[in-house]
Amino acid sequence: MTTIITVTSGKGGVGKTTTSASIASGLALRGFKTAVLDFDVGLRNLDLIMGCERRVVYDFVNVIQGDANLHQALIKDKHADNLFVLPASQTRDKDALTSEGVEKVLKELEHQGFDYVVCDSPAGIEHGAVIALTFADEAIVVTNPEVSSVRDSDRILGIIQSKSRRAIEGREPVKEHLLVTRYDPKRAHEGEMLTYTDIQELLRIPLLGVIPESEVVLQASNQGIPAIHQKGTPVADAYQDAIGRFLGEEHPLRFVEYEKPGLLKRLLGGK
Amino acid sequence: MPRRREPRPAPALELKTTRFAGIQIILNSTEHAALNTHLTTLFAATPDFFGGEAAVFECGRLPADAAPPDWAWLVQELKSRGLNPFAVQNASGELAAAAAQAGLLVLNAAGPAPAPEPAPPTDTAPVPAAAPTRFVDKPLRSGQRVYAAGGDIVVLAAVSPGAEVIADGSIHVYAPLKGRALAGARGDTSARIFTTHLEAELVSIAGVYRTFDAAPDTAVAKKPAQIRLAEASQIVIEPL
Numbered sequence: 001m002t003t004i005i006t007v008t009s010g011k012g013g014v015g016k017t018t019t020s021a022s023i024a025s026g027l028a029l030r031g032f033k034t035a036v037l038d039f040d041v042g043l044r045n046l047d048l049i050m051g052c053e054r055r056v057v058y059d060f061v062n063v064i065q066g067d068a069n070l071h072q073a074l075i076k077d078k079h080a081d082n083l084f085v086l087p088a089s090q091t092r093d094k095d096a097l098t099s100e101g102v103e104k105v106l107k108e109l110e111h112q113g114f115d116y117v118v119c120d121s122p123a124g125i126e127h128g129a130v131i132a133l134t135f136a137d138e139a140i141v142v143t144n145p146e147v148s149s150v151r152d153s154d155r156i157l158g159i160i161q162s163k164s165r166r167a168i169e170g171r172e173p174v175k176e177h178l179l180v181t182r183y184d185p186k187r188a189h190e191g192e193m194l195t196y197t198d199i200q201e202l203l204r205i206p207l208l209g210v211i212p213e214s215e216v217v218l219q220a221s222n223q224g225i226p227a228i229h230q231k232g233t234p235v236a237d238a239y240q241d242a243i244g245r246f247l248g249e250e251h252p253l254r255f256v257e258y259e260k261p262g263l264l265k266r267l268l269g270g271k
Numbered sequence: 272m273p274r275r276r277e278p279r280p281a282p283a284l285e286l287k288t289t290r291f292a293g294i295q296i297i298l299n300s301t302e303h304a305a306l307n308t309h310l311t312t313l314f315a316a317t318p319d320f321f322g323g324e325a326a327v328f329e330c331g332r333l334p335a336d337a338a339p340p341d342w343a344w345l346v347q348e349l350k351s352r353g354l355n356p357f358a359v360q361n362a363s364g365e366l367a368a369a370a371a372q373a374g375l376l377v378l379n380a381a382g383p384a385p386a387p388e389p390a391p392p393t394d395t396a397p398v399p400a401a402a403p404t405r406f407v408d409k410p411l412r413s414g415q416r417v418y419a420a421g422g423d424i425v426v427l428a429a430v431s432p433g434a435e436v437i438a439d440g441s442i443h444v445y446a447p448l449k450g451r452a453l454a455g456a457r458g459d460t461s462a463r464i465f466t467t468h469l470e471a472e473l474v475s476i477a478g479v480y481r482t483f484d485a486a487p488d489t490a491v492a493k494k495p496a497q498i499r500l501a502e503a504s505q506i507v508i509e510p511l
Contacts, residue, residue, distance in 0.1 A: 154431045158412025
């Protein structure tokens with residue numbers, strides 16, 4: 001049984017692709033056979049963040065149109081054994097992703113024994129984003145601690161409830177998870193940002209995790225190594241906790257409380 | 272000395288009226304073949320669904336001139352399936368006589384016939400009911416809109432900013448109302464809006480609207496409130 005996880009947000013630039021790469025890598029590191037699919041046709045980024053952009057030969061659209069088979073297009077990840085990447089096409093537009101075509105690819109992945117398929121959704125609420133959530137079993141809604149991002153997440157939750165296959169067929173609804181990213185406890189503490197409890201209160205879906213704002217994320221994506229591999233950093237730990245919670249484990253929230261630096265730390269010039 | 276009086280010993284036998292629950296076997300036909308076929312299909316999946324329950328044959332639906340069924344056979348068939356018929360009711364004439372002969376009790380032979388099948392609804396004099404109330408159990412997210420045509424709407428989950436609730440009648444939101452609520456959409460000035468947590472972007476009754484751009488009235492902000500239209504076409508917001 002393959003579980004299809006869609007990582008979505010409505011708003012752009014909140015960390016969908018970073019999250020897709022880290023969640024998929026984390027699941028694979030835990031031994032699950034995982035594929036991560038880039039639905040952002042025309043603006044492919046996932047392969048860059050996964051560090052496999054130079055190995056792209058065939059892409060998602062090629063598979064849908066029958067120019068290549070799935071086996072040829074899936075790229076094996078360098079860092080995790082059970083992880084495969086299906087890149088998006090750079091040269092087509094999102095209309096190339098047909099509902100039948102996507103369903104066929106997902107069926108084929110299930111047939112090949114994948115445990116998890118992570119769908120990296122494009123921003124917006126148009127065709128590309130809708131098709132990325134159509135087949136979802138679970139949705140991770142990535143939200144930044146700012147009002148416009150929360151509003152867009154709310155919008156995308158409404159679309160999940162009305163346009164996903166599960167909703168249309170009247171099956172058990174898509175399981176929704178809230179992932180707050182780019183969280184700065186200091187700014188939230190000082191009232192410059194929404195706190196994660198504010199966000200959860202606004203969206204009213206279960207909180208999967210809070211990923212702190214960190215320069216590690218930018219370094220990681222420039223190097224093409226998903227942030228979850230940056231061991232010992234708060235970002236990697238927070239993603240690991242989120243994956244644990246996704247799999248039903250219990251982890252207390254970390255990196256969400258602001259601690260005032262002590263006198264000694266300030267004297268020593270600590271951040 | 273005993274603290275309580277000893278209860279009087281119960282007599283060996285007492286007579287009291289009782290009404291016990293049993294199964295009614297309604298006969299619509301007395302034809303042997305039809306009964307046999309239907310018995311077989313009816314009990315095929317659950318042969319011992321009725322664990323020895325008492326049963327009565329109801330004959331009120333049979334035509335007056337119906338030939339009596341083979342009562343003995345019918346009783347035997349039902350007993351083999353865990354039902355214990357012991358009487359017939361609303362049977363008369365030949366039907367009752369044959370039943371009595373087969374050892375069945377004949378109950379209220381002259382009693383009233385069972386209620387006939389409910390008559391199909393006629394279209395004369397329909398009750399002029401308003402459109403049914405529409406119920407919404409799921410949160411209304413930004414960009415979603417629900418409209419209750421001709422009636423009221425009850426929303427049991429949060430209405431997010433950017434969501435719209437519209438009704439020709441009144442609107443009830445038993446959760447935070449953070450979006451827009453438009454009651455009396457077709458001009459009903461008596462429509463009202465109720466919420467347990469008023470934080471709306473806009474409310475409107477019969478086209479008269481109010482936005483909450485300025486700091487909202489602290490008496491009702493985020494509190495239970497009622498919104499209605501006053502005489503002079505003015506929106507009135509009152510705490511509940």
